[in-house]
Amino acid sequence: MSISGAEVLALSLHAQGIEFIFGIVGIPVIEVATACQQQQIHFISMRNEQAASYAASAVGYLTDSPGVCLCVSGPGLVHSLAGMANAQANGWPLIVVGGAANTTQEGCGAFQESPQVQWAAPYCKLSIRPSSIHTIPSCIERAVRISTYGRPGVVYIDLPGDMINTELSQAPNIPVHCPPPPLSTAPSSLILDCYKEIYSSHNPLVVIGKGCVLARASSEVREFINQTQLPFLPTPMGKGVLEDTHPCCVGAARSLALSSCDTIVLLGARLNWQLHFGLPPRFNSKVRVIQIDICPEELHSNVPATVAINGHIRGVVPQLTEVFRKNNFEYSKNSKWWRDLMVKCEKNRVISEELLSDRSIPMNFYCAMDTLSKYLPKDSMIVSEGASTMDIGRTMLPTHYPGHRLDAGTYGTMGVGLGFAIAIASIKKFGGNKYDYLNIGPVVCVEGDSAFGFSGMEIDTAARYQLPIVCLIFNNSGISFGVNMDTWEQCIANGPPSLTIPPVALKPGTRYDMIAPAFGCEGFNVRTPEDLEHVLNHCFSDYPAKKRPVLVNIEINPQSQRKPQEHFWLTRSKI
Ligand SMILES: Cc1ncc(C[n+]2csc(CCOP(=O)(O)OP(=O)(O)O)c2C)c(N)n1
Ligand SMILES: *[C@@H]1O[C@H](CO)[C@@H](O)[C@H](O)[C@H]1NC(C)=O
Ligand SMILES: *[C@@H]1O[C@H](CO)[C@@H](O)[C@H](O)[C@H]1NC(C)=O
Numbered sequence: 392m393s394i395s396g397a398e399v400l401a402l403s404l405h406a407q408g409i410e411f412i413f414g415i416v417g418i419p420v421i422e423v424a425t426a427c428q429q430q431q432i433h434f435i436s437m438r439n440e441q442a443a444s445y446a447a448s449a450v451g452y453l454t455d456s457p458g459v460c461l462c463v464s465g466p467g468l469v470h471s472l473a474g475m476a477n478a479q480a481n482g483w484p485l486i487v488v489g490g491a492a493n494t495t496q497e498g499c500g501a502f503q504e505s506p507q508v509q510w511a512a513p514y515c516k517l518s519i520r521p522s523s524i525h526t527i528p529s530c531i532e533r534a535v536r537i538s539t540y541g542r543p544g545v546v547y548i549d550l551p552g553d554m555i556n557t558e559l560s561q562a563p564n565i566p567v568h569c570p571p572p573p574l575s576t577a578p579s580s581l582i583l584d585c586y587k588e589i590y591s592s593h594n595p596l597v598v599i600g601k602g603c604v605l606a607r608a609s610s611e612v613r614e615f616i617n618q619t620q621l622p623f624l625p626t627p628m629g630k631g632v633l634e635d636t637h638p639c640c641v642g643a644a645r646s647l648a649l650s651s652c653d654t655i656v657l658l659g660a661r662l663n664w665q666l667h668f669g670l671p672p673r674f675n676s677k678v679r680v681i682q683i684d685i686c687p688e689e690l691h692s693n694v695p696a697t698v699a700i701n702g703h704i705r706g707v708v709p710q711l712t713e714v715f716r717k718n719n720f721e722y723s724k725n726s727k728w729w730r731d732l733m734v735k736c737e738k739n740r741v742i743s744e745e746l747l748s749d750r751s752i753p754m755n756f757y758c759a760m761d762t763l764s765k766y767l768p769k770d771s772m773i774v775s776e777g778a779s780t781m782d783i784g785r786t787m788l789p790t791h792y793p794g795h796r797l798d799a800g801t802y803g804t805m806g807v808g809l810g811f812a813i814a815i816a817s818i819k820k821f822g823g824n825k826y827d828y829l830n831i832g833p834v835v836c837v838e839g840d841s842a843f844g845f846s847g848m849e850i851d852t853a854a855r856y857q858l859p860i861v862c863l864i865f866n867n868s869g870i871s872f873g874v875n876m877d878t879w880e881q882c883i884a885n886g887p888p889s890l891t892i893p894p895v896a897l898k899p900g901t902r903y904d905m906i907a908p909a910f911g912c913e914g915f916n917v918r919t920p921e922d923l924e925h926v927l928n929h930c931f932s933d934y935p936a937k938k939r940p941v942l943v944n945i946e947i948n949p950q951s952q953r954k955p956q957e958h959f960w961l962t963r964s965k966i
């Protein structure tokens with residue numbers, strides 16, 4: 392019995408533990424998707440390869456096997472580059488398999504012919520075309536290994552149509568699943584250096600990044616914080632490694648924690664823009680850095696580290712805990728630093744409460760987010776994008792479990808929302824109890840109205856695969872802040888809309904919820920906190936039995952923005 396290139400690929404993916412493929416088929420990859428389904432690999436057909444590549448990358452972030460994005464040649468790969476760049480910036484594993492024109496037609500102007508291996512290369516750790524059908528299995532094994540070892544990232548595999556369609560008389564040798572990534576540890580002298588640094592510091596701060604999620608190190612980090620009682624601050628996606636309600640979390644005093652710490656311990660977090668490069672004015676110019684990172688090239692980035700450790704978080708953190716335990720070190724809650732932080736947390740809580748108490752209609756962001764936070768089940772997976780919607784949601788919606796917050800991330804990508812949500816809901820629905828440890832509850836998208844527009848059609852995908860995603864659209868009719876109906880009408884009356892409509896404005900009165908019925912789903916328009924409570928109750932009651940996405944349009948005052956910050960650079964938007 393003969394075997395095709397597509398079947399060899401499917402067998403190889405299966406042997407490497409790949410369970411989820413997201414993509415769009417066409418010539419020459421239809422056979423690939425079919426062959427994968429025959430190997431019991433779930434194929435989720437999306438509406439745009441951008442969303443497919445985002446979805447596949449979320450599988451790699453959350454589970455121990457990378458997700459695969461399958462795309463056609465030329466434009467299919469161009470759209471997939473979006474997810475590749477995003478995954479590479481976040482350090483998430485992702486494998487993209489792209490169809491390509493037949494090798495026999497190379498250079499002849501074949502259908503969708505493009506320099507795909509070169510296009511993919513800048514967004515990848517590895518971009519290759521197997522030399523023949525015989526080397527597909529070893530390429531797939533290498534793809535899984537390279538995408539998950541070291542700092543995770545992207546691998547692109549280019550498959551010409553004639554390779555996919557070639558028939559072999561017998562299956563080539565398929566390598567077994569590569570071992571899990573190595574658990575590297577640190578020399579004990581460096582562990583001791585860390586201890587001494589922290590011991591002699593006055594204002595130590597631990598920063599927990601999404602590297603701790605990738606390293607599956609939350610219980611190790613919990614023990615470290617439990618032993619040391621050091622204050623910690625999560626990065627946006629580091630939220631949930633330890634719950635935001637943990638007594639050592641100083642997320643509510645972020646600015647003070649960053650500006651006044653004298654020693655910062657980076658656990659899987661990078662001193663990039665999200666941490667203001669570790670530089671003044673957000674940091675003390677003399678801040679000492681203890682850095683633990685899987686990637687040696689990351690060490691000393693932007694600020695030279697006092698102690699630089701290259702290792703796996705799950706390998707190194709237990710070593711640290713051990714040395715602190717041996718020395719009976721526990722950072723005192725009576726220290727001036729802890730007291731200052733606690734006062735600041737409390738003060739910020741009071742300020743937020745003032746903002747929340749304004750329940751005028753249309754609601755401001757704080758009122759809407761507060762209502763949401765009261766109704767969100769603890770195990771909700773929050774996917775969020777937008778500018779104000781994402782920033783305010785980050786501070787107001789607590790995260791309780793590791794990996795339970797996914798957002799625009801290091802690359803600041805709008806459009807990731809629905810793809811991420813579809814990936815998470817697919818893991819829950821099709822992955823079986825193997826993934827129970829992820830504790831996936833309701834999948835909730837907290838979307839700005841502009842952000843939603845980038846991938847809104849994926850609501851169809853969610854409906855087709857019966858994924859009960861709750862999609863909340865914070866409608867302020869614009870990018871960060873919109874215009875109201877009166878202003879809008881003035882704009883239209885005053886000249887060609889292309890000259891008068893502010894670039895940030897979207898159309899007031901847009902009913903995103905009305906898209907839902909087109910796909911056989913429920914949509915709701917929400918104007919008051921009471922409406923919102925009612926709808927959330929409906930969405931979350933008996934959630935496990937739900938089989939459809941829901942779209943909720945939440946009217947937000949277009950002038951509502953972030954609370955004023957002490958320094959202008961804090962308000963400067965992250966867009
Ligand atoms: C792919 C991409 N295109 C454009 C941008 C620029 N951008 C940043 S935030 C944003 C949208 C913000 O508006 P919205 O989602 O409505 O959130 P709001 O602040 O209004 O809550 C845009 C377009 C981006 N970050 N990514
Ligand atoms: C590419 O090659 C395969 C097999 O060799 C063939 O079946 C297919 O028709 C070719 N595709 C095109 C677009 O010429
Ligand atoms: C640390 O963990 C132990 C058990 O693992 C627990 O009994 C103890 O209360 C924790 N300590 C703190 C301060 O959280």
Ligand SMILES: *[C@@H]1O[C@H](CO)[C@@H](O)[C@H](O)[C@H]1NC(C)=O
Nearest residue numbers: 753866868899900901946947
């Ligand atoms: C969307 O929000 C804008 C701003 O509050 C509002 O003018 C508009 O009516 C809203 N549209 C709907 C129907 O939700």
Ligand SMILES: [Mg+2]
Nearest residue numbers: 839840841869
């Ligand atoms: Mg908006």
